[in-house]
Amino acid sequence: MYVLPELPYDHDALSPFVSADTLRTHHGKHHKTYVEKTNDLAAKAGLAGRPLEEVVREASRRGDKKLFNNAAQAWNHAFFWECMRPPGGAAPSGDLLRAIDAAFDDLDALKQAFVDEGVNHFASGWVWIVTGGDGLKVISTHDADDTLVRDGVFPLLVCDLWEHAYYLDYKNDRKAFLERWFDNVANWDFAAAQLASADGAGEGFRYPAAEGVAPGGAAETPRPSL
Template sequence: MNLNRRHFLFILGATIGSFALDGYTLAEENIPSNERITMAEKTEDIVKLPPLPYPYEALEPYIDEQTMRFHHDKHHASYVKNLNAALTKHPELKSQSIEDLLKNLDDIPRDIQNIVCNNGGGHLNHTMFWTIMKPNGGGEPNKEIASAIKKDFGNFNNFKKQFNQAGAKHFGSGWTWLVLNKNDKLEVMSTANQNSPLSEGKYPIMGNDIWEHAYYLNYQNRRKDYLEAWWNVVNWDEVNKRFTVAKKSISL
């Protein structure tokens, strides 16, 4: 039976609330030190929810305003809240960057290991997600990332097809990614839940959120339509910046 919009919003709100209560909610990477997202802020030892770099409605009609409000203000905020709560148990971790924590999950105390994976990953993934989208985006990739895509995939259409297929075939919640691997080659992959490619030694250059909360209000169960529409908001300038950082990270 199809959910109407009001019914879905009720379920979505209830789900968010329950995740926040039980701490189960599922929160960039080796960026330059002056831009890193660290656990310790200058004023408070807490993780901060970054503001959207554009208005909630800026990505319409491809991503609607209400989805952006729920996605950023509720879901992302829950990852931040849960991550902060976990890190209060081990304040010695607050001086580390989130990307380093995710790269070295086995070194994190076991009592918060899953929480950091889920909520730290969710926070990092979404912080990336907001920036690689923009109003009046999309079109063909440019500059270095365009050349790299041509080298490793043949052409943009081949890459786009692989990327969309990875998202469409992924069972359940997760992300589909373009990453740079240790062999300095681009590849498409998907991860479950809020898992980060960093935990597998791969640098996330761009990714699309395929959790239902990212698209259900506008696309219902039509994930393929959402995946196709998403290309209209891709911020290739930001993707190029991340590709530059990825090459430096892999070479270290």
């Protein structure tokens, strides 16, 4: 049985950039529902207890859209919570900053690319910073689609573009949400750890193991060929 991961901070820790009300609704209702539906659908598909990463990929391979949508959304949201930290955290540095400079010249240019991609993404989805053979890139995915089913990319950071992620705080101003999110709550330490994992140092993000499954049984996000 897959569990709803606890937030890595208090509900009010990201305020005023992401409100406690938004987090309670987003995590406690939307994410919770995805996890509950994944448990039901994975059992019916004979995949209960498998690492969630495997469930997402297998659902995609089978063309099981209902299972894929719920399992991928459960995974995306768990990754998203880790991509945020309370305001005032560290800026990019070290290898991450060098990778940003190599791909975008500087952090401001990365922000512009990230915000532009998110603002111009039609309807619901996710905006990602990923790494791969060509270095860092900004991409977006529609609806539940994620990096688990894309070859050659490894996720460093993601922001949710679904309206439930920002509408209570920003109404329809997605651009303001993305700008304030990037400047104030983006977790660059997590992104740096993901980049190190892509380079072979440490484990990348993995969804918490299903109940009754040893943590070592979870499958890590595959590293790209760099």
